[in-house]
Amino acid sequence: MSRHVIVTGASRGIGAAIAQHFIDLGDNVVGMSRSGTAPAGCVRSFAVDVSNSASVNEAVKASIEELGPVEVCVVNAGVTRDGLAMRMTDEQWREVMATDLDGAFYTARATMASMVRNRQGSIIFIGSISPFIGVPGQANYGAAKAGLVGLARSLAQEVASRSITVNVVAPGLIETDMTSDLGPSKDQMMALIPMGRIGQPSDIAGVVGFLASNHARYITGAVIASDGGLALGH
């Protein structure tokens, strides 16, 4: 049965892999990104600025009008603006909070109503292991990604009675545009990964697919790391 699946940040990296995973399952995937690009198999794509709630509301409303209630919402859109805290600008802080946390809230809020009315659904936030292990230069990113856990768990409580699950997937170090220019700290991190390799977007997509599936119907408020053991024990 083709589900109405929304994926934000679908233009590349983990988001694109997630969108592709649901496309391959035969779902009706709607890709949202700043550019509006999304994998070719998406039934619809929207150019959305997730840090702007009106932009998010408009796109989700249009998607629902076309495809009915949202059944799976993958909140993946995210950016980094790394820099050591003492020299981090207001702008670096704000940009990451606006896209990674504000945007996450706006997206979840917009899709929740149709899920609640439909009495089913799954919201999956793409977090990060960053706040669990602490990463220098990621005061903004770590704060926002940690925030997603608080957000997810509050929402999980609110909608549990409607059989809607809300969970977080926390990727470790994944090979995407976002991590391609990490420099020396990347090699340091790689040496710490128990499984000895960098992760691929598809390593995350499968976990998301699982959480959206019937297999995970009793899982809510969970944080599942997919990190080759990097944050093992945290």
Next chain:
Amino acid sequence: MDRNEAFAKLTDNVVEVLAVEPSTVTMEANFFDDLGADSLDLVELVMALEETFNVEVGEEELKDISTVGAAFELIYAKL
């Protein structure tokens, strides 16, 4: 819109959201005690009423709403 017409529309929304019999939707009916609603139901109901009547209900206005009558008067005053 006259009161009867408005109340009929409100009843439709209540019946749909709370899955109750229309006969239970009286002015005195308490959403939580009589109609089995929880807080999420009330949010759903308010959103449905906003759409039906094309009005906006602020969060502060909802605080004292526990009966059908209170909800009706709140909405009707905005028409």
